[in-house]
Amino acid sequence: MTTRAWPPDDREGAEENAPITPLTADQARRLREQHPPVSPWWVVAGQAGVGLLAALAAWGITGKQNVGWSTGYGALAVVIPAALFARGLTSRFSSRNAATAAAGFMVWEMVKIASTIALLAAGPKLVVDLSWPAMLVGLVLAMKVYWVALAFKPKARRPQTET
Numbered sequence: 001m002t003t004r005a006w007p008p009d010d011r012e013g014a015e016e017n018a019p020i021t022p023l024t025a026d027q028a029r030r031l032r033e034q035h036p037p038v039s040p041w042w043v044v045a046g047q048a049g050v051g052l053l054a055a056l057a058a059w060g061i062t063g064k065q066n067v068g069w070s071t072g073y074g075a076l077a078v079v080i081p082a083a084l085f086a087r088g089l090t091s092r093f094s095s096r097n098a099a100t101a102a103a104g105f106m107v108w109e110m111v112k113i114a115s116t117i118a119l120l121a122a123g124p125k126l127v128v129d130l131s132w133p134a135m136l137v138g139l140v141l142a143m144k145v146y147w148v149a150l151a152f153k154p155k156a157r158r159p160q161t162e163t
Helices: 025-034 040-062 065-089 098-126 132-143 145-151
Strands: none
Touching (some): 040 132, 040 145, 065 098, 098 132
């Protein structure tokens, strides 16, 4: 039985120990152009669209208006807090420096969670004959848009060649 010394010798971790060179301003600009970030507003719009389609589909499939309203309200319980979160994250204050960005993220995430819980609790009072299963279907479908938004993120721009 052989024993290996820790840390591994240089041959195994040579790539991990390679020096990190910072990007130049031009390299960073090109990298941002090739990999544009997904806007939080793109996600909110996708959630609203999926919620509307889900509500119309639920109403059309079941023929019950309250099921459509319940599904739509479930999606709305995701869309409204997500819009608050997006607004908070895109504000000037939240992007001043790394500390305010991290604090802003945590604060707006708590606002999002609290507003989602409040909307779910208010559901039975706001929607006549609320169908909890339909509302949860709308809620889950709208929440899953985060993953779909990554698949349909804005296309990367082609690098411009100078002539």
